[in-house]
Amino acid sequence: MTDEVSKRARSIRPFVVMDVVARAKAMDAAGMDVVHLEIGDPDFPTPDVILRAAERAMEAGDTGYTQSLGLPTLRDAISAHHQAAYRVSLDPDDVIVTQGTSPAMLLLFGALLDPGDEVVMPDPCYPAYPNYVSFLGGVPVPLKVRAEDCFRYDADELRRAVTPRTKAIMLTSPSNPTGAIYTTDALREIAAIAEETGTWIASDEIYHGLNFSGERDHTIREYTDRCFVLNGFSKAYAMTGWRLGYLIAPREFVRPAEEIQQNFFLCANHFVQEAGTVALTQAQDDVRRMRDVYDERRRYLVPALRELGLVIACEPAGAFYVFADARRWGSDSLALSERLLAEARVAVAPGVDFGFGGEGFLRFSYATSLERLREGVDRMRRWAAS
Numbered sequence: 001m002t003d004e005v006s007k008r009a010r011s012i013r014p015f016v017v018m019d020v021v022a023r024a025k026a027m028d029a030a031g032m033d034v035v036h037l038e039i040g041d042p043d044f045p046t047p048d049v050i051l052r053a054a055e056r057a058m059e060a061g062d063t064g065y066t067q068s069l070g071l072p073t074l075r076d077a078i079s080a081h082h083q084a085a086y087r088v089s090l091d092p093d094d095v096i097v098t099q100g101t102s103p104a105m106l107l108l109f110g111a112l113l114d115p116g117d118e119v120v121m122p123d124p125c126y127p128a129y130p131n132y133v134s135f136l137g138g139v140p141v142p143l144k145v146r147a148e149d150c151f152r153y154d155a156d157e158l159r160r161a162v163t164p165r166t167k168a169i170m171l172t173s174p175s176n177p178t179g180a181i182y183t184t185d186a187l188r189e190i191a192a193i194a195e196e197t198g199t200w201i202a203s204d205e206i207y208h209g210l211n212f213s214g215e216r217d218h219t220i221r222e223y224t225d226r227c228f229v230l231n232g233f234s235k236a237y238a239m240t241g242w243r244l245g246y247l248i249a250p251r252e253f254v255r256p257a258e259e260i261q262q263n264f265f266l267c268a269n270h271f272v273q274e275a276g277t278v279a280l281t282q283a284q285d286d287v288r289r290m291r292d293v294y295d296e297r298r299r300y301l302v303p304a305l306r307e308l309g310l311v312i313a314c315e316p317a318g319a320f321y322v323f324a325d326a327r328r329w330g331s332d333s334l335a336l337s338e339r340l341l342a343e344a345r346v347a348v349a350p351g352v353d354f355g356f357g358g359e360g361f362l363r364f365s366y367a368t369s370l371e372r373l374r375e376g377v378d379r380m381r382r383w384a385a386s
């Protein structure tokens with residue numbers, strides 16, 4: 001890349017899975033039949049009740065700007081949802097509605113980080129985290145999480161990774177790419193580390209609702225006030241393209257985050273916020289219905305991948321991903337994903353995309369039908385045999 005491009009822009013690492021998506025889509029367009037297991041985009045249509053709410057809102061003329069913090073009705077609904085889902089109170093004044101969890105990350109790290117501040121994050125993790133942190137002048141500190149530990153932080157290692165320069169610990173449960181869920185004891189322990197060390201927890205709870213453990217989701221807010229929560233409607237409500245999310249921030253950060261939002265994003269779409277309110281209040285049955293279908297796919301895919309010889313040390317219990325050790329097929333995950341696409345016509349995400357700790361792994365998304373999952377597994381079986 002030319003020197004004319006800013007160092008900041010050059011510091012951003014590409015999200016390779018998006019390149020895999022582009023290549024796989026080009027193959028689709030050329031008439032080749034690719035099985036798509038690469039992307040975390042629900043294959044369900046957005047539930048009808050949400051679509052209708054958006055239509056009504058558009059017809060009623062809800063197409064202008066709203067308050068930067070978001071519609072009071074949606075912020076109230078988020079607060080009520082927290083009370084119902086987690087039994088914790090949430091003041092709507094601590095909620096900032098955003099155009100997805102992604103802009104909420106910019107508000108969070110923008111309001112929190114000064115140059116040189118460190119953020120400890122799991123390796124592997126969602127690839128945008130280190131990019132947000134370094135783009136804003138912070139320093140991402142990857143901490144390896146291992147398959148044998150169900151890809152959760154080891155508490156002693158986390159304690160050692162937190163230094164006086166640490167401003168935040170990133171937490172994702174259920175996790176992308178691993179599908180791991182933290183136990184309540186583990187959440188309590190991370191909360192204790194944050195309180196002992198005076199650091200903050202940035203908890204990305206976007207996969208809440210997609211939990212197959214048989215237990216309810218737990219927000220980090222049940223365990224500590226030293227936290228920010230990121231959440232959004234993309235995954236559990238099948239609303240990726242609508243762009244709606246929110247940040248829950250400690251009171252002293254709300255106004256700074258609002259000022260960033262006012263300048264950079266203005267507000268989330270009015271009619272989308274109306275639809276989001278209905279999603280929270282009227283689409284919980286739809287969320288459970290989709291969750292049960294994902295679970296059925298998960299129960300098919302995990303043993304099927306194990307039969308192919310891939311290693312899954314700890315069964316994923318949330319989100320819609322299986323992160324499998326594929327070193328039996330090759331240790332270079334990028335090369336392996338390229339071969340699977342070209343030779344088996346199965347698109348998957350290379351583990352290294354999520355950090356060096358993901359090298360040797362492949363991420364399989366089951367946000368696709370059982371029929372296509374079976375087809376993908378059959379193709380990989382034939383490919384491995386040849």
Ligand SMILES: Cc1ncc(COP(=O)(O)O)c(C=O)c1O
Nearest residue numbers: 040100101102126176232234245
């Ligand atoms: C862990 C995690 N956080 C955030 C996002 C982005 O979500 P949104 O669509 O709300 O911006 C994703 C999307 O894949 C994700 O996996």
